[in-house]
Amino acid sequence: MTLNQLIKGQIARIIEIKGEDAISIRLMEMGLIDGEQIQLLGKAPLGDPLEFAVRGYRLSLRLNEAKCVEVEII
Numbered sequence: 001m002t003l004n005q006l007i008k009g010q011i012a013r014i015i016e017i018k019g020e021d022a023i024s025i026r027l028m029e030m031g032l033i034d035g036e037q038i039q040l041l042g043k044a045p046l047g048d049p050l051e052f053a054v055r056g057y058r059l060s061l062r063l064n065e066a067k068c069v070e071v072e073i074i
Helices: 022-029
Strands: 011-017 037-043 050-054 057-061 069-073
Touching (some): 011 022
Antiparallel strands (some): 011 037, 037 050, 050 057
């Protein structure tokens, strides 16, 4: 399962950031690392971007970025 598949309010644990490109590196620099908990707070009216709570702050990601983050529901 990836971040873009979460339902509002669900909490998940990050398993892996897919890829070796600039997007995946940037996601890791923003604090999305293996084992970290993340929660979907909401979606924009058209579904993009998505807003998450992670490591005590809010983070907005585009759909294509959220698809790079593999998670498991807690």
